[in-house]
Amino acid sequence: MRFFDLDLPDVVADKARRLEAMDTDTSHITLVAVDFGTADVAEVLAHAGHDAQQPTLFIAEHLVLFLEPGGVERLLAGVSSRAASGSALAITAEVHPAGLESGLVVSTVDDVMFSGAGPLHTIRSRDAWLALFQQNGWQIEDADEVTAVNHFELPVAGRSVQIQTQFITATA
Structure with missing residues (x-):
């Protein structure tokens, strides 16, 4: 089995260093x-040697x-275009309750948890x-079946809001 690990450049460099040390x-x-x-992302996978004719499990x-x-949209579209029949995608996604504006949630998380440093960018409703x-x-x-863990809670728009990490799976 072959694994392709696509990640942010700093993370890939750290992984490479750790794997070499092992x-x-x-x-x-x-x-x-x-x-x-x-x-x-589709071009990146192709250049790395991914075979788009083989079913693939994509994990984010x-x-x-x-x-x-x-x-996020480029990632989902890119892996979709490389996904043969039988492929699957599994991601962990940060999810806020319905009825809130995602930009407000992200900016509140940034202010409350990171003093404006802004490392987190995408939190959406399910x-x-x-x-x-x-x-x-x-x-x-089974879109109604939710696998989640409560990640953190903070005040957004005058109410306490629970942000969950949800595991979402899909097929091509």
């Missing part, structure tokens, strides 16, 4: 640094939170996440 066989792992803000674990919304998946060619089965 002195382990990494011949089945392809680490690829990606600027999700500008890169065409604790990544999309750190991407700008446009980068319905918005599901719609984004579908807009980019992914099918959600």
